[in-house]
Amino acid sequence: MTSITETDPPLQTTRARDKREALYPYLLIAPSMITLVVVALIPFLYAIYLSFHEARFGRVTEFAGFANYASLLADERFWNSVSVAATFVFIAVPIEFMLGLAGALILGQNVKGRSILIPLLFMPAMMAPVVVGLLWKIMLAGSWGFISYNVFERFGMFPDTSIFASPDYALYALIFVDIWQWTPFMMLAFFAGLQALPVAPFRAAAIDGAGPLRIFFRLTLPMMTPLLAVIGLLRFIDAFKVFDTMYILTNGGPGTSTETPSILANKMTFEFWNIGEASALAVIVWIAFFIFCNIFYQVAKKRLNAF
Amino acid sequence: MTMQPKTIDAALSGGVCARNLTKSFEHEVLSQVSLDLRPGEVLALTGPSGAGKTTLARILAGLERPDSGTLAFGGRDALPLTPGQRDVQLMFESYALYPHLSVVENTMSPLVAAHVRSGRKRDKARDATNRATTEAVLELLEIAHLGHRLPAELSGGQKQRVALARALVREGALLILDEPISHLDAKLRHKLRGELRQRISRRASPSLWITPDGVEALSVGDRVAVLSHGRIEQVGTPEEVWQRPANMAVARLLGDPAMNLIPLRRDAAAATPTLGMPGMSLALDDRLSALAARATGDRVVLGIRPDALDLAAHADMAEAHGEIYANEPFGKHAIVTVQLKGGQIVKAKGSMPWAAELGGGIGEGIGRPVRLKIRQEAALLFDHEDERNLGFLK
Numbered sequence: 214m215t216s217i218t219e220t221d222p223p224l225q226t227t228r229a230r231d232k233r234e235a236l237y238p239y240l241l242i243a244p245s246m247i248t249l250v251v252v253a254l255i256p257f258l259y260a261i262y263l264s265f266h267e268a269r270f271g272r273v274t275e276f277a278g279f280a281n282y283a284s285l286l287a288d289e290r291f292w293n294s295v296s297v298a299a300t301f302v303f304i305a306v307p308i309e310f311m312l313g314l315a316g317a318l319i320l321g322q323n324v325k326g327r328s329i330l331i332p333l334l335f336m337p338a339m340m341a342p343v344v345v346g347l348l349w350k351i352m353l354a355g356s357w358g359f360i361s362y363n364v365f366e367r368f369g370m371f372p373d374t375s376i377f378a379s380p381d382y383a384l385y386a387l388i389f390v391d392i393w394q395w396t397p398f399m400m401l402a403f404f405a406g407l408q409a410l411p412v413a414p415f416r417a418a419a420i421d422g423a424g425p426l427r428i429f430f431r432l433t434l435p436m437m438t439p440l441l442a443v444i445g446l447l448r449f450i451d452a453f454k455v456f457d458t459m460y461i462l463t464n465g466g467p468g469t470s471t472e473t474p475s476i477l478a479n480k481m482t483f484e485f486w487n488i489g490e491a492s493a494l495a496v497i498v499w500i501a502f503f504i505f506c507n508i509f510y511q512v513a514k515k516r517l518n519a520f
Numbered sequence: 521m522t523m524q525p526k527t528i529d530a531a532l533s534g535g536v537c538a539r540n541l542t543k544s545f546e547h548e549v550l551s552q553v554s555l556d557l558r559p560g561e562v563l564a565l566t567g568p569s570g571a572g573k574t575t576l577a578r579i580l581a582g583l584e585r586p587d588s589g590t591l592a593f594g595g596r597d598a599l600p601l602t603p604g605q606r607d608v609q610l611m612f613e614s615y616a617l618y619p620h621l622s623v624v625e626n627t628m629s630p631l632v633a634a635h636v637r638s639g640r641k642r643d644k645a646r647d648a649t650n651r652a653t654t655e656a657v658l659e660l661l662e663i664a665h666l667g668h669r670l671p672a673e674l675s676g677g678q679k680q681r682v683a684l685a686r687a688l689v690r691e692g693a694l695l696i697l698d699e700p701i702s703h704l705d706a707k708l709r710h711k712l713r714g715e716l717r718q719r720i721s722r723r724a725s726p727s728l729w730i731t732p733d734g735v736e737a738l739s740v741g742d743r744v745a746v747l748s749h750g751r752i753e754q755v756g757t758p759e760e761v762w763q764r765p766a767n768m769a770v771a772r773l774l775g776d777p778a779m780n781l782i783p784l785r786r787d788a789a790a791a792t793p794t795l796g797m798p799g800m801s802l803a804l805d806d807r808l809s810a811l812a813a814r815a816t817g818d819r820v821v822l823g824i825r826p827d828a829l830d831l832a833a834h835a836d837m838a839e840a841h842g843e844i845y846a847n848e849p850f851g852k853h854a855i856v857t858v859q860l861k862g863g864q865i866v867k868a869k870g871s872m873p874w875a876a877e878l879g880g881g882i883g884e885g886i887g888r889p890v891r892l893k894i895r896q897e898a899a900l901l902f903d904h905e906d907e908r909n910l911g912f913l914k
Contacts, residue, residue: 413616416583417686421633422604435620 257499264492271488281493290469290477291494298473300384302452305391310445312392313399318429320404334397342394346461349390353377377463380470387471390458395448406440407433438517446509450502474498534559534594535726536694541579541589549575550586551750557694557726562717564729564741564758566773572750573730574613577696580728581608593693604637606694611687613698613730615679617671624667627685628654634690657685660715662708677704688719695720695727702731713740734774738762746770764900768907771823771900777855779823780866783904786818795820799861800840802894811901811910819904826869828898831856831878831890840892842866847879847886854882858890866892 264281267274285291320327337345353361355375365371371379376386414436418428434441456475459465465472465480472480474494481491536557543550549572557563567573578584580591582603591598598606609630617626631650635642658664661681671679680703687697700716701709717740720727729740737744738758746753746761746769754766765771771779784795784802793809795802802822804812812820845865846857854875856868872882879885901910 411619413612413614414618417612417616417618417629418633419583419603420581420608420610421630422602422607422637423633424636427633427636432618438620 260492260495263489264496266489268487268489268492270486273488277489281489282497285490285493285497290472291474293469294472294474294477297384297469297471298453298475301388301391301455301473302449304385305388305395306445306449306452308388309392309396309399309448310441312396314403314441316396316400317403317407320400321407331401334401336397337394338398340394342455342457343461345390345394346458349386349393349458350375350377350462353386378467380467383463383467384471387459387462390462391452391455394458395452399444399448402444403437403440406437406444410436439513442509442513442517446506446513450506453502534724535561536580536598537590537592537595538580539590541576541586541591543572543575543579543584543586549750550579553589553747553750553752555745555752555755557728559726560721560724561742562721562727562729562740564731564737564744565747566731566734566737566744567747568773569732571747573732573747574698576747577610577698577728577730580694581610581696582606583610604633607692608694608696609687609690609692610696611683611698611700613702615671615683617679617682617686619671622668622670623658623663623674623682623685624651624654626671626682627658627689630686630690630692654685654689657689660688660719661685661712677708680704684716688716691723691725693725695723695725696730697727698730699732700729701736702733716740735776738774746773748773764909764912765823766909766912768821768823768902768909771902771909775825777826777867777869779825779900780829781902782822782824782860782864782866784820784822786812786815786820788818795822797860797862797864799842800892802839802896805896808896808899808901814910815901815903816905820910821902821904821907822894823900823902823909824866824894825898826855826867828895829866829868830893830895831858831868831870832893833878833888833890839894842890842892844879844885844888844890847875847883849875849883856890858892860892868892 263273265277265279267277267280320330324330340348352359353365353376355361355371356366356373358375361371361375365376370376371382377383379386410433414432415428418432423431453473454475455473456479459471459473459476460479463471465476478491478494478498481487481494536555538553538555541550541553542548553572553576555563555565555576565573565576575584579586582598582601582605585599593601593606603610618629621629628650631653635646635650655664655667658667661684663678663681663685666674666678666682671682674682680700684697684700687695687700697716697720701712704712713736717729720729721742729737731737731740734746737746738761741758743755744758744761745755746766748769754761754770756764761770762774765774765779768781771781782797782800784797784800787794787796787801790796790801790803793804793812795804795812840860842858842860844856845859846855848855848857849872852872853869854872856870856875856878858866858868860866876882876884878890879888902908903910
């Protein structure tokens with residue numbers, strides 16, 4: 214080595230390399246970022262733009278301020294859809310949650326044939342929602358549906374008609390389908406969490422001489438809360454947004470008895486062609502969820518050690 | 521070796537009596553382990569890692585069932601009993617703290633659990649007593665200021681002390697401490713070793729103190745049990761185990777550095793009983809020659825503690841030759857490692873000036889020739905075949 218200039222590359226190329234190296238991570242995340250921007254961010258920003266404009270039949274006309282929001286919030290049909298969704302979510306999700314947890318605990322007891330059972334449990338969640346919808350439409354299709362004929366008709370319920378045509382019970386049938394579809398998934402998610410719990414604290418509890426109930430409520434459950442919170446939140450959001458199965462089974466009917474905000478937005482867009490107001494609906498739902506999720510996140514982080 | 525009576529000893533009414541415990545997982549972990557824990561005693565169980573110490577602890581506690589053997593608590597068959605029913609306090613080597621409970625709650629859990637089991641309602645007086653007891657234990661272990669932290673917010677040594685506090689907070693039928701002070705810093709370890717020992721030896725129930733450190737076992741145990749490869753090699757007072765190790769496994773484990781074990785062959789050509797190997801020749805005194813005569817073959821292993829090995833540069837100590845392999849100063853003493861002519865490594869322990877003179881400077885002298893003399897009155901002889909101590913009478 215005689216001098217520095219001989220061994221080190223010229224200053225400019227080092228700088229260029231530094232620049233390249235700084236760009237490298239961005240290069241790696243670029244494909245997913247571009248996808249995200251194109252399919253999520255741009256449409257979302259466009260929806261916000263639309264919500265402030267008069268847009269009917271695919272033509273964006275003049276700026277409307279908050280008019281879309283005002284007419285939406287004054288619309289009884291909007292509030293009906295919120296209450297339908299709330300009923301749906303607050304019945305379906307807790308049941309899925311508890312059944313899932315109970316199922317996970319049973320799976321954890323070294324059930325025979327577990328390795329066969331687990332792949333089967335994935336099936337409802339793996340099915341396309343449209344398929345699930347069609348499946349249950351047929352199963353509960355009045356006098357020729359497998360379940361409706363063998364169960365409902367036998368006891369004189371919903372004669373000659375589908376439960377999905379009943380204004381009083383259609384929503385509960387939808388709830389049932391949702392439970393059917395998502396309980397096994399919850400079960401598997403909780404089961405995985407259960408299996409991942411450290412074994413040592415359970416040994417300590419055995420030494421302490423704690424009974425099974427006490428172990429469950431004071432040890433298993435608290436140790437699982439972070440997972441329960443995350444899975445519960447995801448399912449909650451997902452249940453609120455459910456569209457496909459409902460679209461196939463009832464499309465909001467009879468009347469507006471099963472019309473959730475997703476179905477309503479769809480109708481507003483493709484039946485009433487009031488795109489401005491439909492966008493306003495989408496934005497309101499988004500804001501509500503944004504606030505809700507943030508509150509949940511903060512609480513879960515502080516109280517439950519989740520996230 | 522302990523005697524192995526066929527029936528459970530009724531005299532051990534308050535103690536624990538294990539007989540012929542055997543346990544295999546993929547291979548045999550415990551083999552015919554018999555052990556008595558007498559009321560009030562501290563039994564130190566030591567052995568190299570993988571010897572089966574923790575498995576034995578878990579069988580005694582009831583977390584694991586032995587494949588065969590019997591176990592009695594206070595003369596009563598304990599094998600059908602759950603850990604809670606056995607009333608064992610176990611400090612886990614892995615701590616096993618409840619991750620969602622604070623230090624105070626973790627420590628208090630055995631008290632609360634016992635209270636719940638008794639079926640009585642919560643009352644304020646009991647709660648206050650529990651709290652006070654918990655505080656006192658945390659105080660002893662110097663972690664009272666961490667009371668409200670969660671285990672995840674503690675260092676390894678702090679977690680170990682919480683686990684220890686939880687095991688100590690309540691006296692049961694048996695206390696098992698699985699490596700209770702091994703992850704603490706040296707200063708705290710020295711302090712706690714004495715305090716902990718004093719505290720648990722005041723108890724009426726027996727305690728089992730598990731440690732891989734033979735020296736720690738000697739200092740804390742009323743008796744010491746040595747476990748190696750799933751077998752109990754020796755049970756005895758610290759003096760017995762130290763002075764008369766039953767076999768080479770025990771000798772290897774106790775002492776720091778461990779006893780030198782030098783394989784030698786009886787020299788048939790010599791006029792007087794002599795042991796030798798290349799570069800070493802040892803004319804035996806009467807005691808050692810009598811012991812050597814008991815050996816199965818003509819090969820024996822000489823055991824000599826590092827502090828009973830004289831090293832010098834002088835020519836008059838010509839029992840063995842070697843050269844200095846390492847010269848390690850430790851402040852108040854030094855350890856000189858010597859490679860004998862035959863390749864055998866031995867360690868000698870002595871004062872700092874001694875080591876400095878030998879090496880020509882502190883920590884120096886590697887490669888220097890030295891001569892070695894064995895203090896025969898302090899030496900032990902082991903059989904080369906079955907590794908038993910030839911001077912050990914059952």
